[in-house]
Amino acid sequence: MTIQEKLLTYIEENTGIELTESLAEDVTLRLNMILDLIGYSEGTAETAAESKKAVNVAETGIDDDLIKYLEELSRLSLTPEEEERAKDDLTKILGYIDMLNEIDTTDVEDMSHPFPYTNNFREDEVKPSTDRELILKNAPQQKDGCFKVPTTVE
Amino acid sequence: MSLNKKTALEIGQMIKNKEISSVEATKEMLDNIRAKDEKVNAYVTVLADEAIAQAEEVQAKIEKGDVTSPLAGVPMAIKDNICTRDILTTCGSHMLYNFKPPYNATVSDKLAKNGAVVLGKLNMDEFAMGGSTETSYFGPTGNPWDITRVPGGSSGGSAAAVAARECTYALGSDTGGSIRQPCSFCGVSGIKPTYGAVSRYGLVAFASSLDQIGPVGRDIKDCAEVLTMISGHDPKDSTSIKRAAFDFSGCFDGDLKGMKIGIPVNYFGKGLDEDVKKPVLEAAETLKKLGAEIEEFTMDIVDYAVPTYYVLACAEASSNLSRYDGIKYGYRRKDCEDLMEVYYTSRNEGFGMEVKRRIMLGSFVLSSGYYDAYYKKGLQIRGLIKKSFDEAFEKYDMILSPVAPTTAYKIGENSSDPLKMYLGDIYTVSINLAGIPAVSIPCGFGKNGMPVGLQLIGNVFDEPKLVRAAYAFQKTTDFHTKMPEMVQEGGNK
Structure with missing residues (x-):
């Protein structure tokens, strides 16, 4: 979407004013004049948007690129319908989570565990491990005592 | 004989007194399951023959004096995210639809050692993610008080089975309210123990820094007995705390003199149903009459508990659930x-x-560029929540609150709106974030006839105080003895 289109949608969504063709033309013309004045180009805007992405997602919502990226990170491949729903739901949820920014956490320490916690080591003793056959009982596919998967190296 | 009105401890005593055998008790529970579970759907797996065989074995051991636990021979059931050797453990998911663990969870071993008879595995929200047991791959569970309503979740099968008398007690797990909220919805009692009190070895991981296994029972005394049985240090769980099992023996005198109970006023504001508010505040009055001092205070930070919880729980879940790859076990396309x-x-x-x-939300908050703004922020606010509980426990022995903002809602009513569902966890998630214990006990009914639960929250390892207060409350009230109509009908044989 170009910045001109974005502005038109923004006006329609936020003011409820339905933009007729001539009104839309008028808005675009004025915007172009402003853009000329500040030396704006689509290219520079994209780089700026990239670097700002992290802070703005609660406002802008989850777009197509981000949902694809999250699917890749999560090793999931959603159907187009599921994608639409996930985009919607995650945008709403992140919008809600955004309230955490109301709290000033400067100099507050992280708490990843309920208690001060040191590792509990066991004695280093040799003990029998679970039988291979027992573990393989649950394997979807197995061969020669190993988990079988599709060819991975040609 | 109908055992419907008996607690697990009473049945255990009857078995010891030879008034009934473990096999007879087990058969009666299996009959109840046959009669009701088609409607309730509390069970994913029923172990009919195995349970009877186990009961025979345990009965022999009891007679020889080899097993002496107060709950020996008593039939119970286990949430389906707790590993049971060679017995289907599905987590309510298609992903684990055929998974038979090659090992027992530590709690499963402890149950066996104490002569528990396992009737089967109980339904739950998929991977314990949900508050209604509607997300199970094996279909939703119904609430025994009104089968068109949800039993709560994620341990909905555990609470529904106890309420419908399809078992005498059950194990559940609680990551953000998953024991307490279904107990509230189904009119039964439950304990979410201190983090590290019960071994998580063999509990299928959802959010490892929040998960705890705990009991669901007909009353708090049963729950305390079960907690004694399953708690204690386990070298197989590196987060298990080096401490002896609980001892609740001095907790059952009904005396609350000198006990200070704080009521966080912001827990009783907007969003709380009048149906819930009234019985919970009446319960506070009851505790006052029993000798407790009640005082109101504010705890503003807990208003941020739900968003903090969903950031952290999802982050941990996205990492934990990366193990499901279709290679080693479970579903493969x-x-x-x-x-x-x-x-x-x-x-x-x-x-x-x-x-x-x-998983996607978790991947998002952990991903490069967003980690600091979400995950790190969440961890910091978790610290602030813990701190405000620490401050409260300097003044009070425990905190009293509702368990959930509403009573049980209709199946399907909230399932299309995840955010609305998450807001139902508002009174429970902060307890998991802080790692502290809480109990949920019945304290009344809404206008719709559905049970309402009371939550008592304690400081780390203060379970005995909570049990003492809950017992005193149940000694003078009868909410926990009420039974759904479907049980009363079936109970007159």
């Missing part, structure tokens, strides 16, 4: 061309939508 396709399609077809949503 057939006829895949390469390894990536196995991963993507197996995970996509193996997980339900709520689980996928949480």
Whole structure:
């Protein structure tokens, strides 16, 4: 979407004013004049948007690129319908989570565990491990005592 | 004989006194399951023959004096995310629809050692993610008080089975309220223990820094007995705390003199149903009459508990659930061309939508560029929440609150709006974030006839105080003895 289109949608969504063709033309013309004045180009805007992405997602919502990226990170491949729903739901949820920014956490320490916690080591003793056959009982596919998967190296 | 009105401890005593055998008790529970579970759907797996065989074995051991636990021979059931050797453990998911663990969870071993008879495995929200048991791959569980309503979740099968007398007690797990909220919805009692009190070895991981296994029972005394049985240090769980099992023996005198109970006023504001508010505040009055001092205070930070919880729980879930790859166990999509396709399609077809949503949310908050703004921020606020509980426990022995903002809602009513569902966890998640214990006990009914639960929250390892207060309350009230109509009908044989 170009910045001109974005502005038109923004006006329609936020003011409820339905933009007729001539009104839309008028808005675009004025915007172009402003853009000329500040030396704006689509290219520079994209780089700026990239670097700002992290802070703005609660406002802008989850777009197509981000949902694809999250699917890749999560090793999931959603159907187009599921994608639409996930985009919607995650945008709403992140919008809600955004309230955490109301709290000033400067100099507050992280708490990843309920208690001060040191590792509990066991004695280093040799003990029998679970039988291979027992573990393989649950394997979807197995061969020669190993988990079988599709060819991975040609 | 009908055992419907008996607690697990009473049945245990009857078995000791030879008024009934373990096999007879087990058969009666199996009859109850046959009569009701088609409607309730509390069980994913019923172990009919195995349970009777186990009961015979335990009965012999009791007679020889080899097993002396107060709950020996008493039939119970286990939430389906707790590993039971060679017995299906599905987590309510298509991903684990055929998974038979090659080992027992530590709690399963402890149950066996104490002569528990396992009737089966109980339904739950998929991977314990949900508050209504509607996301289970094996269909929703119904609330025994009104079968068109949800039993709560994620331990909905555990609470429904106890309420419907399809078992005498059950094990559940609680990551953000998953024991307490279903107990509230189904009119039964439950304990979410201190983090590290009960071994998580063999509990299928959802959010490892929040998960705890705990009991669901007909009353708090049963729950305390079960907690004694399953708690204690376990070298197989590195987060298990080096401490002896609980001893609740001095907790049952009904005396609350000198006990200070704080009521966080912001827990009783907007969003809380009048139906819930009234019985919970009346319960505070009851405790006051029993000798407790009640005082109101504010705890503003807990208003941020739900968003903090969903950031942290989903982050941990996205990491924990990366193990499901379709290779070693569980569901695998057939006829895949390469390894990536196995991963993507197996995970996509193996997980339900709520689980996928949480994995993606977790991946998001942990991803480069967002980590500091979400995950780190969440960890910091978790610290602030813990601090405000620490401050409260300097003044009070325990905190009293509702368990959930509403009573049980209709099946399907909230399932299309995840955010609305998450807001139902508002009174429970902060307890998991802080790692502290809480109990949920019945304290009344809404206008719709559905049970209402009371939550008592304690400081780390203050379970005995909570049990003392809950017992005193149940000694003078009868909410926990009420039974759903479907049980009363079936109970007059």
